[in-house]
Amino acid sequence: LEDLQDAFDFAYKVHYLPGEDSTNDPHRAQQVQVLQGKLQMLDRQRREVLAQMQQLLGRSETLRDFLQQELEAWQERQRRSCMGAPADTRLRPLEAWFTELGQGLFQLLQLLQLLQDLRQKLTYERDPLKAETPLLERRLRELLSYLLKSAFVVEQQPCMPNASKRPLVLRTGTKFSARARLLVRLHDRSHRMEAKIHIDRLGTPSPFLPQNELAPLKGPLSWGIPAQPRWVSGRIGLAADALFHPAGTPPRSKAFSLLPSPSPLVPLLQKEQQFFSKPPPAPWPLLAEVLSWQFQSVAERGLDRDHLLMLGKKLFG
Structure with missing residues (x-):
């Protein structure tokens, strides 16, 4: 496509010099016909490239939906594993698929940037690049954002240091650890990533426990019905703030912001207390x-x- 555009641009500049009167040139009609043929070939090639990108994006969306199903199946196996079930919770196969899809989408983004550069050098009436590249870029960025948000998972659920304690069985006032993982591995150093992972506590404290008693509360959580209920409600989650800088793009204007909904770690919501008190x-x-x-x-x-x-x-x- 780039070679065709260079050939047309060279022929156009040779036969249409500024200020030159070529009305009496006997070969003018033939030259115009040749240029028209080159332009038609260039237009046809541009439309073919855009059609191929549309097809690749469609396949990528199909693969994304398949990976989402596999990820949900893995999360179900992880929940069973937290209860002691012998389940395969390895992430390496999913990581390989997520990484391949992510790298392919980043390559499509680079190709789209090249198409935009070609459009800036040469455009014409009813240019397909002018009409379709913005739509393709928006669709591609939405697909990339969805993929990166889905790829942020809690690999190891919260667990106390005591090895005999199962994941998600936590005590107030006791340290616990959790491990997050991004399933898209960017091996290319030209793709810079800035990431910050933090624990975010959502929701409001339960009215059963005064605010000033939340911090010093110690001892195991009990979901029985004591004489004076001292339930702690809230929602603890892992959140990630990340910026992805694809290769060859300005670090600010083309950065991807990864702001997924915090993955739930310990869901102890007010509305769920009734479930635990009367399961x-x-x-x-x-x-x-x-x-x-x-x-x-x-x-x-x-x-x-x-x-x-x-x-x-x-x-x-």
Whole structure:
């Protein structure tokens, strides 16, 4: 495409010199016809390149939807793993797919920038680059932003230092750790990234506990119904502020801002307190499966059918 544009630009400047009167040139009609043919070929090539980009963006959106389904399946396996289930929670396969898609989208962004540069050098009436490149750029940036936000995950759920404690089983006044991960690995150093990850606490304190008692409160959280309820409500999340600078673009005007909704770590909301104080009855098959998971996570051996039958009789008669 660039070669075709250079050839047309050279021929146009040769045959249409400023201030030169070529009305009496017998070859003028032939030269105009040749230039018209070059322009038509250039226009056809531009439309073909734009059509290919449209097709690639469509495939990228299909792959993005597939990766979103795989990510949701991984999150479900992670939730089961937090309860002791033997689940595969590796992120390397997802990271490979997210990285390949992200790199491909960044390459498309660079190509789109080159097309915009070509349009600035040469444009004409009904130029497809003038009408379609802004729409393609907006669509591409939306796809990139969605991908980067989806790629920010909580790899390790909050866990206290005590190895015997499961993830998400936390005590107030006790330190815990969590690990976040961005599944898009930018190997190209020309793509600069500035990131800052912080813990954000959302929501308002529960009216059951005065504000001045929130900080010094210690001891395990209890979801029973004590004489004086001392529940702590809120929502703790990981948030990331990041700027992505694609190669060959100004650091400010083309930076991507990654501001995802904070991934929930410890959801203890006011509206959920009723659920914990009066939990709905769990069917025995589901409870038995969870008990087997927890035994297996501690003793490296699950409960067989006879064990579960004995527990069921002990618990429910």
